[in-house]
Amino acid sequence: MRDEKGIALVIVxxxxxxxxxxxxxxxxxxxxxxxxALNEVxxxxxxxxxxxxxxxAVIALxxxxxxxxxxxxxxxxxxxxxxxEIRAIAEAGKIDLNHAPPELIQTLFQRLGGQPPVLKRPLxxxxxxxxxxxxxxxxxxxxxxxxxxKVDWRLADPKVLxxxxxxxESQVATLVAMRSQSQYTPDATLTELLxxxxxxxxxxxxxxxxxxxxxLTLASGASASAKILLxxxxxxxxxEWRVGG
Numbered sequence: 001m002r003d004e005k006g007i008a009l010v011i012v013x014x015x016x017x018x019x020x021x022x023x024x025x026x027x028x029x030x031x032x033x034x035x036x037a038l039n040e041v042x043x044x045x046x047x048x049x050x051x052x053x054x055x056x057a058v059i060a061l062x063x064x065x066x067x068x069x070x071x072x073x074x075x076x077x078x079x080x081x082x083x084x085e086i087r088a089i090a091e092a093g094k095i096d097l098n099h100a101p102p103e104l105i106q107t108l109f110q111r112l113g114g115q116p117p118v119l120k121r122p123l124x125x126x127x128x129x130x131x132x133x134x135x136x137x138x139x140x141x142x143x144x145x146x147x148x149x150k151v152d153w154r155l156a157d158p159k160v161l162x163x164x165x166x167x168x169e170s171q172v173a174t175l176v177a178m179r180s181q182s183q184y185t186p187d188a189t190l191t192e193l194l195x196x197x198x199x200x201x202x203x204x205x206x207x208x209x210x211x212x213x214x215x216l217t218l219a220s221g222a223s224a225s226a227k228i229l230l231x232x233x234x235x236x237x238x239x240e241w242r243v244g245g
Contacts, residue, residue, distance in 0.1 A: 099149035
């Protein structure tokens, strides 16, 4: 009889243990499902707020009075339930790997410590060089969407300007300091140097290829970053859309 009672007690204890394990498993599964649902909601909110940020940036870039400059300057936007930090970078301010003068391409790679790639055809995207050891250094400075071939000195990153053959550090500093003034024109000597280096000033207005770098923070604390290549205008046209966590 004692043996039977002992066996029954063991069975009861095993049953309680199994029920506890099942309850814990169900609770964990429920928690995972809840977190997954929350993540999906936040992902939808991020995409929606990014869409709004892109539309607002395109409008701001096209304003006839005090438009955003696409020179990498930081702009801040308040959106419903989110804040966004946006940098607009004109592709015309970068060195085009397909169309820039050979001397400029050579200078670029020499300064970065490498040799220009031997291309059998024009590049369709800078990402085609992703296997190159220089890609991380190259990627913010170059493009395949500046088909005029001339670097727009008014919008170029100072690092790009410093790569232009023949320009001194003081001349680059002068351009960076003065170019935000709409009436500023480089003197004859500097204009000639820019022309020889493969730089110029693109025509104002019209659709432009621009990369938007966006950092988004939701009211919940969730955040995301995005890099979006688009052609401005109404409607605008997106060529690349990369989102990070």
